[in-house]
Amino acid sequence: MTELHPVAKKDHHAVLIVEDEPLIRELLTLYLEDWGAVVTAVATADAGKLELMKQDWALLLTDVQTPGLLNGVDLAWIANQLNPEIRLIVMSGYYDFVARALPDNALFLPKPWPVTKLQEVIFDQLSKLATAEPGDVFNRLVSTV
Template sequence: MNSNNSPLIQAVLVVEDEPAIREMLANMLEDFPVAITSVATADEGFLELYRQPWALLITDVQTPGRTNGIELASAARKHQPEIEVIVMSGYHNALGLPLPPNVSFLAKPWSLDDLYALVEVYLAK
């Protein structure tokens, strides 16, 4: 738990199976007043989803395991309608799955500047 005196600390859940990308996302998010939880799979993301309220979910579509990031994004919006969601993938079209309503999609390879700007907008809400 973050002991920062700022009441603006928001919880962000990052789901990414590539360790280097997961670490880069966590490093980028350190610029914001957030508490970051990072996991490698959508299955782990489902476990975290119900543990606390989240301001933002950033998830890859394809991760190892039984579920994928689209299913996680849908569940997150149903469980917590106010959550902001960013789905990232180079494979989204290959899965043929529709994005849940009000979810942002970033195609890989995405620009760190584009992701940063989107996170900044979402966390300012």
């Protein structure tokens, strides 16, 4: 059986979520806040671009397809250009990697995802931050009992 474990909340990473589906956006926000992140969530990559310019983000979690001029892949590349240290998670039920590659600091998370996989991918990305230390906010989140 897989058990979810809470994390220490001493170092609050700034996370930007870009997801056009309100229920998924709210679910992601609740999970990440519960895991100790400071979250801003928007519905489009266009709005995400504006948020990227307001502060330094530790992590961008974006869907590929959102309404507007930009998509999540565009946003991932913009985020990478603005801050090469940002960690990126790009989600989609379908994505053609042959058509357009992701930045090197991005992980792809296929939809639908189990919450344990979401935790694993978030931990993996945030553990790569230059300021991350073992045992900080996003400790190993999942263990097998």
